[in-house]
Structure formats: structure tokens, C-alpha cells
Amino acid sequence: MLELISEKILTGERISVVEGLRLAEQGDLYRLGFLAGAIKQRLHPEPWITYVVDRNINYTDICVSACKFCAFFKAPEAVGGYVLTNEELAKKIEETLELGGTQILLQGGLHPDLPLEYYEEMLRFIKSFDIHIHGFSPPEVCHFAKLSGFSVAEVISRLRAAGLDSIPGGGAEILSERVRSETAPRKCSADEWLGVMCAAHAQGMRTTATMMFGHIETMAECFEHLERVRNLQDETGGFTAFIPWPFQPANTVLAHLPTATAVEYLRMLALSRIFLDNIANIQASWVTQGGKIAQLALFFGANDFGSTMIEENVVAAAGVGFRLSEREIRQLVEEAGYQPRQRRMDYSLVEERK
């Protein structure tokens, strides 16, 4: 059975959820790595591994969602929550541009009362710096729609008009209603998350997709997630990349859960590469795994090192301290036998800086 599934994968055939689950149960680390590596090689015969230079700007940490797996948010009634001013935004963007950055990853909590116009204004302000804005994950877009009374498609179109270039895949967590109702009941549903991406793709916008695993979900629910992402990608082709990472429990309501180990991470990464035959790029998560495991991820299906994350707050709030400079990322890639290349959100290459 494993041999048959492996052969299917190596000949470029799609595997079913049942086959994926069989591989997850019975495939050893070498098999998963070998199969994921073969697909990566087929999709990316080029001798480089890409990364993006960007900065996470979290415009507010005030959030009505109160997800159990989050260590970043402040409830609206709590003290110490912030909303960034234009001066603070400007400083962060200028620093990013100075470091050769091409984009801003703009995400924040679900603020209870900022109007849609506020976000449009923020986008116009950021756009005045001529930088790509990868911003507002689906839970934020859904939240804006609810507050403003506009449809999701209308919200996206207004944000686009104000300067939004692409949408990050955050907030997907596990796209299974059981898992969402137990961990993030106030966050948008799996259908709503996919609905935002579908609407964005329909308007010609590219987006990414993520999966946060290693908490209360079952392997079958992970595959439900992967299948829903794969199905939407069949319809729209709008996802540029998939990024799986393990839940980081420290400082969250679920702090009693153990952190997924490196082997579990590499296996899930490989399974994602194998199953998502229609998504071009898979990113390694050095921010949760550290440089050494991220380097190994390149042997388990990843073809992209993700972002330099000049600033990162959400994972850091969960007590994970990995930091890498662009120089270190380039070195890790070189040590793995590849050329490091800076890219943009759409995976076009940035000319090498001297």
C-alpha cells in the first residue's frame, strides 16, 4: 500500500485524503522526506531557495477574538493595548526600506470599533511609501465586513482601492469546525476564511494559506484542512504558498499542551508538500523551529525560507526566541547547497543587491 501511494506521488498523481492519512500513519521520516523532496525538485528545479525581506507590523494588539492559542492579544477591556500611530508606522516602514525590504506584513487584532475608513486611511498612508502591502488576514476582513455592513467582496475591493496588494494566510489555524469551535469560537469559520480567499482570488488578488497544527486537532482534521485548501486552489489558483507551523503554547490558555517536536514539524511539512500538488511554494518556519531545523525543512519539501521578519511580535509573545538576520538566512541556505535569492510576494526575484 505504501509503495503504491509512493509510486503515485512520484509519477505526479494526486493522492486522496485516505492515502494521505495512510502515509501519515505508516510512512517513516525518510519516505516522507524523499517523496516531498521529489515533488519540490519537480516544481523547483532551479538551484535557489527564496526568501522575502519584510517586516511584520501589528497595527494593534487589541482583539475581541480571544483565541485560546494566542499569546499576543489584549482584550478590549484590558489595560496596555495599543494602536500604532502614523509616526510609528512611518518609522517602521522607513527602516524596512532601508534594509532592502519589499513588503509589509500588516496584521492586527480584531479591534472592536475602528471603522473601515480607518484601515483605508492606514493603507493609503503606508502606500505613500511605495511598498507592497501584504495585509489583513481573513478574520480581519470578516470582522471589517461585520462592523461596516459591507459584503466581504466589497470590503476587499475597498481595501484594494486603498492600496492593499495581497492577503496573508493567517487565521486559518485548522479549517475544521470542531477545532475552531473549541479553540477560537469567535473567530471566522472555516467557510468564512475560505470565502475571503475565494473573493480575493476572484478579484485577481494573490494570497497565501497557513496551517497551525499541534494543539487539539487530529491528523484527520489536518487533512480536512489540506483538502479544503487544495479544493479552493483547484477553483481559483490564487494561493502562492502554503505555510504550516506548530502551535507555540507558552503564555496561551492552552499552555498545558506540549509543543510539537521537530520531527512532527518535518513530517507535517512533508505531508503538506506531498498533498498540496497544486500549490507552487512551501515555506519553512524558522521563527518557530530555529535555523537548523528550517535548514532541514529544505530536505522535507520547503523551497522558501519565508520572511526575514525584521520585526515579529506574535510568535515572540508565545516565548519563542528564534531570530535570524538576512545574512544568517542566506548562510543557512548556502550551507544546504542552494543559492539564496530574495523574492517578492508573487515569488518574482529581486535583483541581487551588492
Add this chain to the structure above:
Amino acid sequence: MDMMVKQAGLGDLLDKIRAGVRLSAEDGLRLYRSPNLLAVGYLANIVRERLNGNRAYFIYNQHLNYSNICTNLCKFCAFGKEKGSSQAYEMDLAQVRAKVRERLSEPISEIHVVGGIHPDLPYSYYLDMLKAIHDERPGLHIQGFTCVEIAHLAELSGKGLVATLQELVAAGLGSIPGGGAEVFSPRIRQLTCEKKLSGEGWLNVAKTAHRLGLRSNATMLYGHIETLEERIEHLAALRAAQDETGGFLTFIPLAFHPKNTALSDLSKSSGIDDLKNIAVARCFLDNFPHIKAYWVMIGPKLAQVALSFGADDIDGTVKEELITQMAGGESEQALTREQLLRMIRQAGREPIERDTLYNVIQAY
């Protein structure tokens, strides 16, 4: 998955390893140079499972670094300090006793005693230290004094290597750790640690100890200025010594940590190189019972992965290990037993808590 190894151009080595045929130096170099990390890991795993099945060992131990004062001052070391330096320290016997006493409530089976080459502590200090440890905690296995320290003690005692080892054993020494081997090549020693005991000297101490019935470990410090050929020469010298005596228990590749050393312009080892050193050693050192992925050096995440790349041991719940820490090792100071068990199980292995000599204390 044999196909993967054949595609990587290592089919002949797969045949050799399956048949239990010893690898040549050239074979070892091919493994080091192969870009196919997974194939090398797969080969190492064949040897690993033949020798150690699905077991993954760990030990509950205590580290005691009695002094960092050292006359060798090797360029790759951030621990050793000159006498008189503001960062220099040495423990007197009362401090050694206190260190042992403060952890009496923990189920420690081994104490790992390593220090610098001290310019003026007398020979009696070392014998008294062993006796003091035993006095505080009878029955605790003392793994102490690298071959470099033992050679120094033999010089201090003036009684020769054999008599010195015998006196150390009589005072309570149970086995010898693998440190100080670095890279045996005279070129490397000349450039990085010219005052240190030579490679030949190191092997001589180890073999002499083995003949007296002491078991010892062996290490290799990689990732500084050594070539792949020098690594293989090092492994070949260890394999030849083991053929003679059979006294080595475990080989432990040690990743060089550049921070705070005289070689701080070099970069840290890569994850790939860490796994390669474990895997190539497992394939090449066919006569070593165990290969350890020392998690303090390479981090717990990579040590877990290493259990699939030839390692069968991840050391243990180490506390107060100073030598790597001084060189900017970023690993947590100690893993709990629960964390170790989970790491091992999630890697698909069976956790075995062992003593120094690999007797089973508990299978989980």
C-alpha cells in the same frame, strides 16, 4: 526506500552496509560530500538499528566543572581562562561536596567531572575530589577527567600513566569522558591547540585506560578549520584503536561554538553538518556500540531528528554544563525527563534511561 539511496549514487555503499562490510576512507568522504542528506541518514539508520534496535538512550546526570583555569587556552574554547583572569574560578573540596550535596534528592546516576589543565592544583586534589564525591554520594558513577587531564595528572604524580590511572580508579574514578580529542591531525592541533596533548597521546591514554578495564568515550570537535579528510582520518584512528582494545562505548561529535572563542569569526555549524557528522560516524565506526547526539551542543530539536540519522543516545538531563554555555550555546539549560521521553517517543523510538555503562535503569 532503497531507490532513494541508489538515486543518490550510493547504492554500492548500501550493499556494503547491509552486508556489514567496513567502509573505506574514500567511502566515508563520499558520504560527507553527498548532497543527499536523507540517503546518508537512511544508511546510518541501518547500522543504528542493527546495533541498537529501536532504543534511544538517555541518562540522568550531573555535570561538575571544577575549574576553568587552564594552561592550554585552545583557540576553539570559550571556557578556559588564565589563572588570575577575572573570570577564572576553581572549586575547593568543600564547594565540590556542596555541589554534590545540593542534588542528593535527584535520581542522578552519573557525575561528569571535567576541568581545565590547572597550573598548580596538586595531584592529591584530584584524588581527594574523587573521594569527596564518593563520600557525599556513595555508589554514584564518576565519569571524569578527559584523556588530556589524565595525561596531565600522570605528569603531576610522576608515577606514569598506568599507576596514575590505577590510583584514580582506587579513589573512585569509574570511566573517562571523550573530550579533548578535538581533531587528531597535527596540522589542526598546531593551529588551534598547540599546547594540548597530541592526538597520539590522547589515543595512548584511552587505550591504556581500556587495558586497565576502564571504559571511555571519544569525541570529535567539528566545524572549525578542519577538512573532511581530517575528519575521516580522525574517525579512522578511533576505529583502529577500538579494534585494538574495544574499550570505547560512545562516539560523540561535538559542534564547534565560535562565540567568545579566539575563532569567533567562524560561523556556527549548520544543521546539515551536525546530522552528517552523526550519520557518517555511525556508518564508519562500525565497532563503536553507541553514537550520541549531545543535545546541549546541537539543540534538542536537532538531537531528536538525529535519532533517525544514526544516533541512539541524546545524553540526558544535564544541569550546569558550563563549557558549551560559555561559547554561546543557546539550548535550554536542562530538559526534564518528561520532555526527553516525549522527544524520543515522537521520533518513533523507545526511551531507555541508562547508566554510564548502558545498563538499563528503566525502559519507558
